[in-house]
Amino acid sequence: MAGNSQRKGSIKKSGKGNPTAGSGGRVKRGLEGRGPTPKAKDREYHKAYKAANKVDRSAAARPKKRRTGSTDAEWIAGRNSVVEALREGVPINGVYVAEGAERDGRLREAFALAADRGISLLEVTRNELDRMTSGAVHQGLAARIPSYEYAHADDLLDAAAANGEQPLIVALDSVTDPRNLGAIVRSAAGFGAHGVVIPERRAAGMTASAWKTSAGAAARIPVAQTVNLVRQLKAYQDAGCMVIGLAADGDVSLPDLELADGPLVVVVGSEGNGLGRLVAETCDQLVSIPMANQLESLNAGVAASVVLFAISEARR
Structure with a gap:
């Protein structure tokens, strides 16, 4: 019957009065060609596209990453500790003194050092200072230091390249x-x-104690954190570095080390247990420091100093 819109293929009038063919119109447009197939390197999900747009991992292209410490700040409590931190150039956000604190020589020196460095001085109640320092014995004086800003481990290689030097990383x-x-x-x-x-x-992290012991060196050399030390050592090896570990029973004696003048990573173990098994297995060589007697091992800081001195002399 004419005008019966229920028939298959009949013309249906829309609300605006525009007829739409049941088997033409949109269907016909859908059958139109879409042009030539794009080349593989232009197709986003093709492996050729991914290979062509692979991120450059070179030092020039790698973005600089930074990590900050897990805590917002740390407190140094006590007059001697605050004065020593100010003398050593530890970064300090503010110096806090309790109301009514006795003005002795250490307190006056802390005020003078803070003023010279442009560090703010704030007076608070003794109860408030107790709360901020979590009940530490502050003697009416405390200093607030910011969280240390760690470098990214890959940036250390970039620093060596920028100076035109062979990398030396600890x-x-x-x-x-x-x-x-x-x-x-x-x-x-x-x-x-x-x-x-x-x-x-x-x-250990870069706490106030580490800052003080470094005697300000922490402001001149980057310290980086890594989630997985073994993985990072392998990344340094892939970048062309040799990795040596310090061990009392090392295969190579320090005077016989032949890798000192090349790109090098020196791994220092813990104070009591030395290198972990996986770390030791990752090292290209295990190096021992010759001793005059049967002393079991050196302190980690002393051992690192001895080896770094030997490497420095070999690089001259």
Whole structure:
């Protein structure tokens, strides 16, 4: 019947009065060609496209990454500790003094040092200072230091390349004493290393104690954190570095080390247990420091200093 819109293929009038063919119109447009097939390298999901657009991992193309410490700030409590931190150039956000605190020589020196460095001085109640320092024995004086800003481990290679030097990096395996960390940072800066790498967990971080022991060297040399030390050591090996680990029973004696003048990563083990098994297996060589007697081992900070001095002399 004419005008019966229920018939298959009949013309249906829309609300605007525009007829639409049941088997033409949109269907016909859908059958139109879409042009030539794009080349493989232009198709987003094709492996040729991914290969052509692979991210350049070279030092020039790699973005600089930065990590910050897990805590917002740390407190240094006590008059001697605050004065020493100010003398050593530890970064400090503010110096806090309790109301009514006795003005002795140390307090006056802390005020003078803070004023010279442009650090703010704030007076608070003794109860408030107790709360901020979590009940530490502050003697009416405390300082607030910011969280340390760690470098990315790959940036240490870039620093060497920027100076036109062979990389020299110190990696620490579970060194838990912040004073040892500070001493190693100081030695690394003094003997021309390009940075220090520490694990994120089960290891000392750049606390106020490490800052003080480094005697300001932490401001001159980057310290990087890594989630997995073994993986990072392998990444350094892929970049062309040789990795040596310090061990009392090492296969190579330090005077016989022939890798000192090339790209090198020196791994220092923990104070008590030395290198972990996986870290030791990753090293290209295990190096021992010859001793005059049967002394079991050197302190981690001292051992690192001895080896870095020997490498520095070999590179002259």
